[in-house]
Amino acid sequence: MVGMVLGIIAVVAALVPNAGPAMAMLLGLAALVLGIVGLVKNHGWRAIASMTLGVVALVLSVVMTVAVYGPLKDAAASAANSILASANAGQPAPSADAETQRALKNQLRVWFGNFTPGTESDWSSVPVTVTNISQQRESYSISISAVNANGTEVEADSIYIPNLEAGQSTAKTAFKYIDTDKMDAMKSATYTITRVSVIS
Known part of the structure; x- marks a missing residue:
């Protein structure tokens, strides 16, 4: 049950910019480990759900960091530089x-x-x-x-x-x-x- 809760929080955290993906990786890993422990102790669907949520959070945090937040950060930096540069024209x-x-x-x-x-x-x-x-x-x-x-x-x-x-x-x-x-x-x-x- 704890693994399921951590997995749900991790999936949500992966969608939050900046520190979210890093937190999602830690919580997702914890959910995955707790799910494996639960599976060994024969806790059934809760253990499987915990493992699944942990894996989804880990994958989602990597995808969001590489494909979304990185390019957005670069675009924002470029736009800020352009605005500052144009302000000095003339x-x-x-x-x-x-x-x-x-x-x-x-x-x-x-x-x-x-x-x-x-x-x-x-x-x-x-x-x-x-x-x-x-x-x-x-x-x-x-x-x-x-x-x-x-x-x-x-x-x-x-x-x-x-x-x-x-x-x-x-x-x-x-x-x-x-x-x-x-x-x-x-x-x-x-x-x-x-x-x-x-x-x-």
């Missing part, structure tokens, strides 16, 4: 600090494609290709400025690249949300990396 373009310069030299390479203006049915875009040239898997947060010929920042954006393996490349899209009055300036802008945060 200022003189900031210079890359020493940490960023080291990262661009030793840990990653970044290439920019051409700006494609937005339409009524699609967003604007600048293709960005990032290659991990380090010897280990890394995650990157990269702040980018679109700069006009006078050195003034036209627009700013940020991209987040999670878990890029050593030697691997990935493609991202920057500058999706551009105001109509900035479209012409974006067509002739150049792109500069103002900040790289490396998250091992």
